[in-house]
Amino acid sequence: TGDAAPLLSVQDLSKAFGGVQAVDGVGFELRAGELLALIGPNGAGKSTCFNMINGQLAPDRGRILLAGVDIAGRRPREIWRLGVGRTFQVAATYGSMTVLENVQMALISRERGLFSFWRRAAACHRDEAMALLDQVGLAQRANEPCGTLAYGDLKTVELAVALANRPRLLLMDEPTAGMAPGERGALMELTRSLSVERGIGVLFTEHSMDVVFAHADRVIVLARGRLIAEGPPQLIREDPAVAEVYFGS
Ligand code: ADP
Numbered sequence: 035t036g037d038a039a040p041l042l043s044v045q046d047l048s049k050a051f052g053g054v055q056a057v058d059g060v061g062f063e064l065r066a067g068e069l070l071a072l073i074g075p076n077g078a079g080k081s082t083c084f085n086m087i088n089g090q091l092a093p094d095r096g097r098i099l100l101a102g103v104d105i106a107g108r109r110p111r112e113i114w115r116l117g118v119g120r121t122f123q124v125a126a127t128y129g130s131m132t133v134l135e136n137v138q139m140a141l142i143s144r145e146r147g148l149f150s151f152w153r154r155a156a157a158c159h160r161d162e163a164m165a166l167l168d169q170v171g172l173a174q175r176a177n178e179p180c181g182t183l184a185y186g187d188l189k190t191v192e193l194a195v196a197l198a199n200r201p202r203l204l205l206m207d208e209p210t211a212g213m214a215p216g217e218r219g220a221l222m223e224l225t226r227s228l229s230v231e232r233g234i235g236v237l238f239t240e241h242s243m244d245v246v247f248a249h250a251d252r253v254i255v256l257a258r259g260r261l262i263a264e265g266p267p268q269l270i271r272e273d274p275a276v277a278e279v280y281f282g283s
């Protein structure tokens with residue numbers, strides 16, 4: 035509802051690399067259960083924003099409030115514990131382990147923060163891992179090594195791994211990059227249903243405008259580090275300022 039406090043509130047976020055102002059005074063909000071797309075041309079500052087929210091980069095300036103708590107400048111591990119999950123642009127699962135083992139390892143990591151003796155401990159997380167795989171539609175692939183999966187299925191394993199930490203906020207940097215057009219919709223629909231079921235807020239970057247317009251609740255647009263437009267997909271699609279940064283017209 036409109037009264038609920040935002041899950042994520044970013045205020046005046048800024049980061050420079052040398053002389054390049056990669057992110058410049060960016061502010062936006064994201065609510066639980068919402069799919070928010072962050073778009074903009076290459077070099078606009080999208081990944082830099084993500085990396086400040088997940089703790090990989092410390093902002094020069096600004097606040098990142100997660101349910102009211104400022105996480106700006108905290109360590110990645112602490113931010114992860116506070117409920118910020120992420121999937122990676124490049125498939126980051128362990129290829130020689132099975133689908134099930136990857137998810138079990140994520141469950142163990144949630145509790146202990148270390149991977150040692152995970153094979154022995156894994157047995158106790160088997161049911162929970164299988165339940166997660168069932169939710170993402172991969173239960174039948176549980177015992178296959180990740181290295182043998184199709185790319186789209188691998189991206190789905192990454193989603194299950196991210197969910198193992200029970201995130202409140204999920205960051206997805208180009209989740210459908212490299213996927214066949216037909217697979218993209220399926221991954222975003224799965225993301226949508228998991229977001230609704232679990233009340234997770236999702237912030238994602240995306241190159242395909244078709245995916246953005248079909249699956250985002252709201253869109254924010256960055257260009258040269260600044261937020262230049264914000265609104266529902268149908269309005270962003272017709273916004274001349276957005277067309278200009280993409281097509282220079
Ligand atoms: P996007 O993800 O929207 O393509 P980025 O956030 O990756 O954009 O980059 C924004 C700007 O910051 C670009 O000009 C990029 O070259 C620069 N940049 C990003 N990361 C670094 C870095 N680690 N060191 C120097 N410059 C960087």
Ligand code: MG
Pocket residue numbers: 080081082
């Ligand atoms: Mg990027």
